[in-house]
Amino acid sequence: MWLVPDPGRAVVATDGTGTVLGTANMYANRSGNGSHIASASYMVDPLHQGRGVGRALCADSLAWARAAGFRAMVFNAVVETNLHAVRLYESLGFTVLGTVPDGFRHPEKGYVGLHMMHRPL
Known part of the structure; x- marks a missing residue:
C-alpha cells in the first residue's frame, strides 16, 4: 500500500471481479x-x-495533475528499453528531455539508458 501525502494520490485499477490490474502513485x-x-x-x-x-x-494521473493545479508532469526514470512505456508516454504528449547513459542496470540487457520525460499541462 502506498501512503501518499497531500496533494498526492494512489489508485488501484481493478476489473469487475476485484482483480488488481495495475496501480498508480501520483505526487509533486x-x-x-x-x-x-x-x-x-x-x-x-x-x-x-x-x-x-x-x-x-496515465490518463487518470494527467487529469488529477491538471485538477490539482500542477503545470507539468515529469517522469524522472523511464528505462529506455521499456519501449511500451516510452511509446505510451510519447503518445500522451510526453517528450524525452534527456537520457542518463547506463543509468539502469537491466537484469538481461546490462546497463541501459534512463530517460527523463516531460509533458506540459
Missing part, C-alpha cells in the same frame, strides 16, 4: 519551489499488459 515531483511539477509511477500486472490499463492509469 519536488517539495518547495519545485512543487508545481507533478510526477507519477505505475505498475501493471504482466497478465494485463497491452490492454489499455497503463494508458487509463
